[in-house]
Every structure is written in C-alpha cells, then in structure tokens.
Amino acid sequence: MKQIAILGSTGSIGTQALEVVAEHPDMYEIYCLTANNRVDKLAEQARRFKPAAVVIANDAHYGRLKELLADEPDIKVYAGKEAVDEIVEASPIDIVLTAMVGFAGLSPTIHAIKARKTICLANKETLVVAGELIQRLATEYHTPVLPVDSEHSAIFQCLTGEDGNEIEKILLTASGGPFRNMTMDQLRTVTKDDALRHPTWKMGAKITIDSATMMNKGFEMIEAKWLFGVDASQIEVLIHPQSIVHSAIQFRDGAVKAQLGVPDMRLPIQYAFSFPQRLRLTSERLDLFAGPLEFHKPDMERFRCLSLAFEAVNRGGNMPCIMNAANEIANRGFLEERCGFIQISEIIEQTMELATFDAAPTYDTYVESDREARKIALGIMENI
Structure with missing residues (x-):
C-alpha cells in the first residue's frame, strides 16, 4: 500500500x-x-x-x-x-x-x-x-x-523508452480557452463569468482564468523546459481546441510521438501514482471518429501573457518569479472585478519592468521577489 x-x-x-x-x-x-x-x-x-x-x-x-x-x-x-x-x-x-x-x-x-x-x-x-x-x-x-499536468504527462509518456534519443522539439498543445477566436476589441469587454466558462476542462477559478489569458500555457512552457531539459526555443505551442492530443515530441529523425485521450485529469494523476505501470481506469474511451482534430498557431499579440512567459524564461534569474507573482495579483484582481481582462497582461508587463532583477537567485531571493512583485502589481492595479 x-x-x-x-x-x-x-x-x-x-x-x-x-x-x-x-x-x-x-x-x-x-x-x-x-x-x-x-x-x-x-x-x-x-x-x-x-x-x-x-x-x-x-x-x-x-x-x-x-x-x-x-x-x-x-x-x-x-x-x-x-x-x-x-x-x-x-x-x-x-x-x-x-x-x-x-x-x-x-x-x-x-x-x-x-x-x-x-x-x-x-x-x-x-x-x-x-x-x-x-x-x-x-x-x-x-x-x-x-x-501531473495533462500536457507534461503526455510528454513524459512519449519519452518513456526513448532514453538517450534527442528531443528536437516539444509540441505543447493548448485548448485556446474560451476566447481563442475573439478580437482585441471583444477581449476588452469580457467578464469573469465569460472567462470561467472553459470549453474543455473543468478546473479551479485561478487556472481557468490563466487558461483564458494563455498564461497557463506560458507556465507549462517553463515547466517543460525544466522537466525535460530543453531550451524554450525548442517548445512550440499549438492551439488544439479538441484537447485530444495532449502534447507531442518531435525527435531528431523527424518522427513525432503524441499521447491522445479524452480530457480526463484522472489519467495523468493515476499514471504519476502508478508509473511505470498502467492501471485500469473507469472512464470514457477515445472515439477518433467523433470529429476532426485542428491545430492553429497562437496569436502572441492578442494573448500577450504567453509572450511575456517566453520573455521571462529567456531573461532567466528571478524574472519568472516576478511574472508569476504579478499574475497571481492580476488574476485575483480580475476575479474580484478590480481590473479588466486586457489589463491582466498590462499589470504583469509593468511589474516585470519595475521589479528588482536578480540573475542568480537563491530561495530567499524568490521569497523577496514574490513579496516585492505583489506589492508593485497591487500598486499598478489600484491606479488603473
């Protein structure tokens, strides 16, 4: 047991x-x-x-x-x-x-x-x-x-048995959230209730808002960098509205391995518990005849948070910590109707510009950076 x-x-x-x-x-x-x-x-x-x-x-x-x-x-x-x-x-x-x-x-x-x-x-x-x-x-x-994230579990499953085989690219899929087809003008007027209606996954409020802004996918890109030892430039985000392909790996010979399944978080949770075994799971089974699978490039201008995540990880040091703290403040602010949807990325970007950068952070640096960035982000939000 x-x-x-x-x-x-x-x-x-x-x-x-x-x-x-x-x-x-x-x-x-x-x-x-x-x-x-x-x-x-x-x-x-x-x-x-x-x-x-x-x-x-x-x-x-x-x-x-x-x-x-x-x-x-x-x-x-x-x-x-x-x-x-x-x-x-x-x-x-x-x-x-x-x-x-x-x-x-x-x-x-x-x-x-x-x-x-x-x-x-x-x-x-x-x-x-x-x-x-x-x-x-x-x-x-x-x-x-x-x-345990469905995307990272998918990558992990694709890499099992591939010891020593070089990763050329990680294909990180994203549902695109509820606003993937909206214009910038439409995004300016969306409400928290709009953002909380995720088309595919049932999640907590914080992560659902992060999915709507695509900051969640930026977080997952950074996670993938550390979990699988790749550079951010080797990670490509794909909008995949059906959430059937949970992510994929492209190897140096051009072969692509993907993990597919119905959207059900119990599968990656159970796989993490039982690895390397696969146990039975009472769940819906995938029907590939149900409809087509689509893939699109994300709009990095409309979904500025995803772009900010790439900027943060490329700068390194404590910048992802600063970004995360500002996002937690802005996310909560949006849920409390203290800022608009578009302003989430604006608060994060301004905080990243103003907070103290440290290229070689320790644990204590992270704690202090988190505190400082939250204070800055709150100040920005209060003056919007």
Whole structure:
C-alpha cells in the first residue's frame, strides 16, 4: 500500500486524485490531506478516507476543523503553513501530490524533495518560480519528480523508452480557452463569468482564468523546459481546441510521438501514482471518429501573457518569479472585478519592468521577489 499525501485535496486535482485512490483501495491509502480554506470539504474528505492527519493551512479555521472531526480521534488535526511543510516529511509517506495553487506550493515541495518523497507535481508555479532550484534539489536528493499536468504527462509518456534519443522539439498543445477566436476589441469587454466558462476542462477559478489569458500555457512552457531539459526555443505551442492530443515530441529523425485521450485529469494523476505501470481506469474511451482534430498557431499579440512567459524564461534569474507573482495579483484582481481582462497582461508587463532583477537567485531571493512583485502589481492595479 502506497501512502499518499495530497496537498490541496479540496481543489479540482485533489478531488480527482481521491477518485483514483478510491478506484484502487488495494494499492493506495491516504496518509494526509491539506487545504487552505475549504474546511468543511476537508473534513468531509477526512471522514471518508480516514487519513492519519489533516492540515488546514489557514490557521483561522483550526477550531472549526477540530470541531468537525471531534468524533474522529484517530485523525490528527494541524494548522498553519509550517505544518504543511512538516507533514510532508512524515516517514510513512511514499508519494506527495502537490496540488496547491500558486507560490504557496514551493516550500512544501522543497521539504518533500529533501525528505526523498516521490513528487507528483501538479503545482505549476513551483517550477515556474524556481525551476533551477527544484531540479538541482531533486538531483541532489535522488527524488523523482513526476508530472501531473495533462500536457507534461503526455510528454513524459512519449519519452518513456526513448532514453538517450534527442528531443528536437516539444509540441505543447493548448485548448485556446474560451476566447481563442475573439478580437482585441471583444477581449476588452469580457467578464469573469465569460472567462470561467472553459470549453474543455473543468478546473479551479485561478487556472481557468490563466487558461483564458494563455498564461497557463506560458507556465507549462517553463515547466517543460525544466522537466525535460530543453531550451524554450525548442517548445512550440499549438492551439488544439479538441484537447485530444495532449502534447507531442518531435525527435531528431523527424518522427513525432503524441499521447491522445479524452480530457480526463484522472489519467495523468493515476499514471504519476502508478508509473511505470498502467492501471485500469473507469472512464470514457477515445472515439477518433467523433470529429476532426485542428491545430492553429497562437496569436502572441492578442494573448500577450504567453509572450511575456517566453520573455521571462529567456531573461532567466528571478524574472519568472516576478511574472508569476504579478499574475497571481492580476488574476485575483480580475476575479474580484478590480481590473479588466486586457489589463491582466498590462499589470504583469509593468511589474516585470519595475521589479528588482536578480540573475542568480537563491530561495530567499524568490521569497523577496514574490513579496516585492505583489506589492508593485497591487500598486499598478489600484491606479488603473
């Protein structure tokens, strides 16, 4: 029985991971669940899966969680961000699924790597912010980092059995989100409700907005650079509205391998848990007769956030960290109707121009850069 810790169990990835665990009760057991604010849902999950421990990162909810689990004496209840860092180091844990959203996922991922836990990485921002540091630590501590994003899982699956074969190009697919056919004038008037209606995937609010701006694909490009040891210039983004081809690899002989499947995040989650085995999964099967598959080039002017991600990774240092922090502020601002859709990229671009650049950042640099960039981005947004 593999013991699993799920960081961010109440979100979209976390809940689907629990479905995978429920389908294979003979193979997986939940050791720990964590959430930030959704205390009632966390308690409900704890009652069903009986973990050894639960952690609510926002310690203001500690009393409520204790009350909800008062009749579950075998489940230990902790609170605070430091408790999340500490719980991933628990000796029984085999696998840590990092499904927390944003910069908050960086510290517990580092702690889990140092504790030599298998990392199933669903937190994009960890590699966006500190990819070089994470890869160095993973090598130093001999810790496997397995991708959970559907695109990176697809690339990972295509590379299995290809040891030593050179990657010429990564073909990173994107649905294009709900606004892929809109003009700039139309984008100026879209609302958060428009942006939250993703045509293909059911995801949390933050990542759904990132998909609409295509910043999410910029994050995935940076992730791919670090996960698969390629340069950003070797990554090509393709708009693929059907979300059937999850990504592909072009090798130096011109051969292209792709991974196809219906849009279902349980598949990459389960593959990360079971690698190198493939387990049964009760799910819809792909029907290639259902319709055509389309591929288009992204418009880098209309979707400026994707272009900014390439600029950030090419500059290197702490610039992706600055970009990520500004995006978290602008994304939240749009959801709270404090800025418009087009202004998300404007806030990010101005923050990247104003924040302090460091070509050789340490962990402390990332923490300070995140703090500074958030402050700058908030100031820009308030003056729009």
